[in-house]
Amino acid sequence: MPKPPPPPARGATQNALSARFNLPAREVDGEWLDAREALDDAPPPLRTSVTVERPRTIITRNNSPDIGFDRSINPYRGCEHGCIYCFARPTHAYHDxxxxxxxxTKLFAKPTAPELLKKELAKKGYEVxxxxxxxxxxxxQPIxxxxxxxxxxxxxxxxxxHPFTITTKSDRVTSVLDILAPMAARQLVSVMISITSLTPEIARTLEPRAPRPEKRLAAVRALADAGVPVHVSIAPVVPAxxxxxxxxxxxxxxEAGAKGASFLPVRLPHEVAPLFRAWLDAHFPARAGKVMHIIQSIRGGRDNDPDFFTRMRGQGPWVDLMRTRFNIACRKLGLGKEMTVLRTDLFRPPEGDQMRLF
Structure with missing residues (x-):
């Protein structure tokens, strides 16, 4: 029996649960599905649902030695963009x-995040x-x-x-230009826009609900024209x-005005690897074996290399060639590889019940 086609406008081709946390497999009423498909020409599209999450804190800290920041904010859990390679996918397993x-499709929003942020920034001894x-x-993302x-x-x-950075693959970032432009003038913000492919057919399956590449390039131009330092990230690069x-x-x-660029070879941690393999089988069956062979050569013979430093860089001749090509192109185009240094000396704690005097 041939495999059913992947869900339209979604990245993953399956919904298997994680085996890492001994989560039970979902049982589906097969007879009901058979009856539905007999009545309908095609199954209805998957709908996105959003659940309110109320965390106790909103600033996430990390001490990873190969990451250039020690704190972050994630307003949402899950992502409707559906990028098949997304390394954040395994976090959903923690929620069964x-x-x-x-x-x-099952997203979480954190509407209390601004209030939590104010409380954390107001703490005595907060270090910027x-x-x-x-x-x-x-x-x-769309929500x-x-x-x-x-x-x-x-x-x-x-x-x-307070300084902050944004990494996104959405032109919706221009909706906050009224915030970003004044902050950029004070060296308090920078933006990185991810562009993995300019080929519409590839982008539609690799990142099915992310804005198309031309929209992202237009966002680069809009940010640059507004004086916001913007970099482009080719992340990930999928070999072959x-x-x-x-x-x-x-x-x-x-051409769009980016100041710099970076790249990252594809990473396939935990459940991402089987999802990515299924995606290859669905969309690039003729070259699936070649793609995985190259990825394993980059990752020390494994689907994924979790070790610090090498996980971000990869290893071997394929990555060496990518890096050489990348460096030559950046030098030719005048693109830097370092992110903009942001000021931390302008911070003022949020106002409490009493207004600031100055």
């Missing part, structure tokens, strides 16, 4: 949900460091248009002159599928 389709948005799931949690948090940071586009992406990024 699948890192597959559940990660893309740039706060990173978009390090786990995208702060400007931000309704919930506006990311914007509300950024308004708090703007009020306090998107690696041929490195120079073209960098060229378009430079």
């Amino acid at each position: 949900l699948s890192p597959g389709l559940d990660f893309e 460091r740039p706060i990173a948005f978009g390090t786990n799931t995208d702060p400007f 931000e248009a309704k919930w506006r949690v990311a914007r509300a948090c950024m308004e708090v940071l703007a009020e306090c002159s 599928i998107t690696d041929h586009e490195i120079e073209h992406i960098l060229e378009r990024a430079a």
Whole structure:
């Protein structure tokens, strides 16, 4: 029997639960599904649901030696963009949900985030460091248009002159230009936009609900024109599928006004690896074996390398070639590789019940 087609406009082709936490497999009433499919020409599209999450704190801390920030804010859990390679997918398993389709369709929003942020910034002895948005799931995924949690948090940071960075693959970041432009003038913000492919057919399956690449390039231009330092991230580079586009992406990024760029070979931690393999079988069956062979050569013979430093860089001749091509293109185009240094000396704690005198 042939495999059913993948769900339309979704990244994952399956919804298997994680075996790492001994979660029970879901049972589906097969007879009911058979009856439904007999009546309908096609199954209905998967709908996105949003559940309110009420965390106790909103700033997440990390001490990883190969990550350039020590704190971040994630307004949402799960991501409707549905990028098949997303390393954040396994986090859904902690909620007895699948890192597959559940990660893309069963989302969590944190509407109390701005109030929690104010409390944390007001704590005595708070030490200022740039706060990173978009390090786990995208702060400007589609539900931000309704919930506006990311914007509300950024308004708090703007009020306090607190530095922050944004990583996104959405042109919706331009909706907060009124916040970003004044902060950029004071060296308090920078933005990184992820562009993995300029080929529409690849982007539609690799990142099915993310804005198309041309919209992201337009966002780069809008940010640059507003004086916001913007970098482009080719993350991830998928060998034998998107690696041929490195120079073209960098060229378009430079034309749009990007100050710098970076790249990251694809990572496949935990449940991401089988999801990615299933995606390859569905969309690139003729080259699936080749792709995985190259990925394993980059990752020390495994689907994924979890070790610090090498997990971000990869190893072997394939990555060496990617890096050489990337470096040559950046030098030719005048693109830097270092992120903008942000000021931390302008911070003022949030106002309490009593207004500031000055």
